[in-house]
Amino acid sequence: MGSFENLNVDAISNLPADVINNNILARLSLRDAVRTSVLSREWRYKWTFIPEIVFGYEFGRAFLRKHIERIIDQVLSRHQGPINKFVLEEDLILALVKLALMLITGFFYYRIAKSRTSLFPAIFEGFISQCVLLESVNLDECTELDSLEVEGPSLRFFTFRGVFKSIRFKNSPVLAQVSLYTPVQKTREIQLSNCIKYFALLPKLEKLYLHEGLLKPLILRQVSQRDFILVLVSTKMDESPSNTTGSSDVLSSQITVTQLQHQLISVKLSDSNYLVWKQQVLAAVTGLGLESYLTGSMEVPSKLIRDPVTKKTSFNPAYQAYKRQDQLLISWLLSSLSESVLVLMVGLTTCQEMWATLEANFAAQSSAKTMQYKVQLQTMKKGNLSMREYLNKIKICCDNLAASGYKIEDFDQVLHALTGLGNEYDPVVVTITSNPEKWTFKDASALLLSFEARVDSANLITEDGNVPMVNVATHAQPRRNNTAGNFNTNRGRGSFNNRGGRRGSSRGRGGRMFGGRLTCQICGYSNHTADNVSPLTSSLYNSKNTDDNPCQQTTPVPSSVSSSSQPHTASKDTYDTIPLAVELPALEEPSQTNIMPQIESVVPNTHPMQTRGKTGGVPNRFPDSFSSLIVVDLSMYLDSIVEVASFLCLIRSSPKLQMLRVTLCVYRIDGAVTELLRAQETPDRYLNQLRRVEIEVYTYADPLKEFARYVLACAARLEEMVIYDPKPRFSRGSLLNLTNELNRLPRASPSAVIAIRSSIIFF
Amino acid sequence: MVTTDEKGPLTAKKKSVIIRSCDGDEFLVSESAAVLSTSLKKILEEKEDRLIHLSDIDNKTLAMVIAYLSTHADDGLSDDLKRSFDQEFVSGKEFDVLKYLVLATDTLQVTCLCYTVAKKMADIMKNKLVEWVRREFDIQNDYTPEAEAEIRRLDAWAWDDRQLEDD
Structure with missing residues (x-):
């Protein structure tokens, strides 16, 4: 029988290790797999390499519960290979604690302190963050948790069913899907508003599911009975030494990776530095003789080789070595990419593919970018930027150009800087251009900065009799890390300016005016002032991204700042006498804001005053938007304005939202909620990308209509709205009525289709 | 067992491949079926002629694998039919037969068949002393x-x- 004859020693022992481990043993129950260790010496350790460890449901039944923790400890301590999947299908929080400790420290514990359950949150927190490869966490029926902190560098999926008082996410840069289900009796404790503020820290969030238990009793029961507590993917990093073949090749590749790890790359590839990065990588890789892996000039060994003499096919050790080296190189390359570039690499399995993809993306991008930077450099104007900011912009532009291969000479940089200056800087321009050779960018910067200071103080002195109270926004602070409290800035700075202005001594922030140019107190643009900002624009300002909107500057405001309330409606002729501090009374803060930059609720100008304060401290939107969130699925109580405000906050912070699924569960709608929803009815950028809305109704017609009205009015690209009535509450007649009414509602997207589905079929 | 001398000329559409077992018999397989095996696919991409010699798979095993590949390459069959074919395929087979099958599928890298067969082997060992x-x-x-x-x-x-x- 061919070349398998030698296997006939016995029927199974000599199958290749990976066949036995990955295929046969992995299909056995854990108990059967462990028992194979007694078959013979050969089998002693085979089971310890199985890739999946499942403590199944029957496991808990068959053995005494009190032993189970010890058993789990035993199994894990014997296991040697990588674990791709770890499942506990029992209500085993205690076991989990030990497991966590064990994975962290590499040891296992037989005894922990008495109050073990209270240990859990702290341990769990550290535990996840230690598992650097952990991708998916699924916690089920966790009733012991007060607060839960989730953290994991590779974490992509997080599911939680159970009760918690608070949940926090941090350092989870790639978390893409969050699902939270809480049982109904605790529903009102865990309000949407208490949870969602933490989601703002998740830059990659794509799907968000928030539900309260009883609404979906069936689904929940199905899931929770069969589901498991914890699934860990790839928790162990250590590789099994005995799985490798071709030892000499393997050895050499391991040497290579050690060397690679020492080849530091000082830059991470981002959008602007491809050429620099490429140079460094190529140098390092070529130095190690591995460049053929990148360029694809290397011939990939096939998995099988044929002996030319005997015509026999067998495994190719060279392939395995190649594969290992390739993967090592990949991991090294990936570590030198910035996050935005990593996205491009998803799904690519070989170095060559990665290299080609990068080349294709950045070669074109580089030339386009170069042009963009050149144009930017030539057209850059100082405008009302501070000198420091303006010079920095020039510098960054030049640096980017240099990174793309176009070095701008030092003096050219100076010239570019001079070109964008206004008339008031003519003396400096003359000075510098009269003797161009001796000026470096640094010297010129120093001169310009000191000249700016002179101009500022001169302006103040000349206007001293008529103190400039106007808050000319000069935005000297960095614009990142802003919070939603747009008006806070103005409040804080406003008071500062006022004081400074009255004393007439402060030349910094406030009263700087060039050529009598007025600058808007809200947005910092110079061609209008706050009094002629249209209501729509000013409400848009509240929604704009922090990047492009200078209005959204917030510095943490000490609560002691005075809160004299001045509406944003001062007319132009009062400018010189009335401080234009735009202020809102400080709304009550949610108690746990310590991890977030300070957020205060801000109601846009256009809103009636009385809706303020009722939103219970929910911010208008989050400081950082969820730039990748596309699916939101949540349940909402329409009778609570806090819930609705939280919902709106979430929506406003999700510019890419495409699919929205809402379970509405309330019987009547609060007047304030109606008001709040109606106030939103402008087709704006909030729901711009929304294609599909599903509304599941546990409510009567009025709240539903209000909500549908809001969505229809706002979503400009809506394709379909499906209303689902699972209970069903509506008779056929009222359904028809409802359909008619909904169809009559004004809508931003003319092509939107409204469909109503009921679980009862009417004849 | 189809034996044929026709070696598909290079100019013709690459429709079928000939696979020779270690016993020397040749099997005519449509290319769409052959490429379900990752190893065969790789060989076909590199090699010019349409004859593949598999030196460690015997007639009986190869015939079974090819039957499986052909069934799964058939677009006319629904997934349900294919699934019931899989069940049928492994049922009642001796452990020895399964062992050669699993080795062959591992060599040829036919993942789904390897999975099915290994599952069957595990089922045999399940709950046994x-x-x-x-x-x-x-x-x-x-x-x-x-x-x-x-x-x-x-x-x-x-x-x-x-x-x-x-x-």
Whole structure:
């Protein structure tokens, strides 16, 4: 029988290790797999390499519960290979604690302190963050948790069913899907508003599911009975030494990776530095003789080789070595990419593919970018930027150009800087251009900065009799890390300016005016002032991204700042006498804001005053938007304005939202909620990308209509709205009525289709 | 078992491949079926002629694998039919046959068949006494009685033999 004859020693022992481990043993129950260790010496350790460890449901039944923790400890301590999947299908929080400790420290514990359950949150927190490869966490029926902190560098999926008082996410840069289900009796404790503020820290969030238990009793029961507590993917990093073949090749590749790890790359590839990065990588890789892996000039060994003499096919050790080296190189390359570039690499399995993809993306991008930077450099104007900011912009532009291969000479940089200056800087321009050779960018910067200071103080002195109270926004602070409290800035700075202005001594922030140019107190643009900002624009300002909107500057405001309330409606002729501090009374803060930059609720100008304060401290939107969130699925109580405000906050912070699924569960709608929803009815950028809305109704017609009205009015690209009535509450007649009414509602997207589905079929 | 001398000319559409087993018999396989095997696919991409010699797969095993590949390459069949074919395919086969199948599928890298067969093999071993497995697969017990007892003691939880079968 061919070349398998030698296997006939016995029927199974000599199958290749990976066949036995990955295929046969992995299909056995854990108990059967462990028992194979007694078959013979050969089998002693085979089971310890199985890739999946499942403590199944029957496991808990068959053995005494009190032993189970010890058993789990035993199994894990014997296991040697990588674990791709770890499942506990029992209500085993205690076991989990030990497991966590064990994975962290590499040891296992037989005894922990008495109050073990209270240990859990702290341990769990550290535990996840230690598992650097952990991708998916699924916690089920966790009733012991007060607060839960989730953290994991590779974490992509997080599911939680159970009760918690608070949940926090941090350092989870790639978390893409969050699902939270809480049982109904605790529903009102865990309000949407208490949870969602933490989601703002998740830059990659794509799907968000928030539900309260009883609404979906069936689904929940199905899931929770069969589901498991914890699934860990790839928790162990250590590789099994005995799985490798071709030892000499393997050895050499391991040497290579050690060397690679020492080849530091000082830059991470981002959008602007491809050429620099490429140079460094190529140098390092070529130095190690591995460049053929990148360029694809290397011939990939096939998995099988044929002996030319005997015509026999067998495994190719060279392939395995190649594969290992390739993967090592990949991991090294990936570590030198910035996050935005990593996205491009998803799904690519070989170095060559990665290299080609990068080349294709950045070669074109580089030339386009170069042009963009050149144009930017030539057209850059100082405008009302501070000198420091303006010079920095020039510098960054030049640096980017240099990174793309176009070095701008030092003096050219100076010239570019001079070109964008206004008339008031003519003396400096003359000075510098009269003797161009001796000026470096640094010297010129120093001169310009000191000249700016002179101009500022001169302006103040000349206007001293008529103190400039106007808050000319000069935005000297960095614009990142802003919070939603747009008006806070103005409040804080406003008071500062006022004081400074009255004393007439402060030349910094406030009263700087060039050529009598007025600058808007809200947005910092110079061609209008706050009094002629249209209501729509000013409400848009509240929604704009922090990047492009200078209005959204917030510095943490000490609560002691005075809160004299001045509406944003001062007319132009009062400018010189009335401080234009735009202020809102400080709304009550949610108690746990310590991890977030300070957020205060801000109601846009256009809103009636009385809706303020009722939103219970929910911010208008989050400081950082969820730039990748596309699916939101949540349940909402329409009778609570806090819930609705939280919902709106979430929506406003999700510019890419495409699919929205809402379970509405309330019987009547609060007047304030109606008001709040109606106030939103402008087709704006909030729901711009929304294609599909599903509304599941546990409510009567009025709240539903209000909500549908809001969505229809706002979503400009809506394709379909499906209303689902699972209970069903509506008779056929009222359904028809409802359909008619909904169809009559004004809508931003003319092509939107409204469909109503009921679980009862009417004849 | 189709034997043929026709070697598809290079200019013609690449429709079928000839696979020769270690016993020397040749099988005509449509290319769409052959590429379901990752290894064959790779060979086909590199090699010019349409004859592939598999030196460690015998007639019987190869015929089974090819039957499987052809069924799964058939677009006319629904997924349900294919699934029931899989069930049928492994049922009633001797452990020996399965062993060669799993080796062949591993060599040829036919993942889904490898999975199905390994599952079947695992099912055979499921809930069986160690003694039964040793007997059935001719595994020589080379432990001393003391060593074996020691191992059993280590993982005592796995040795609750009450529900295990010995037939």
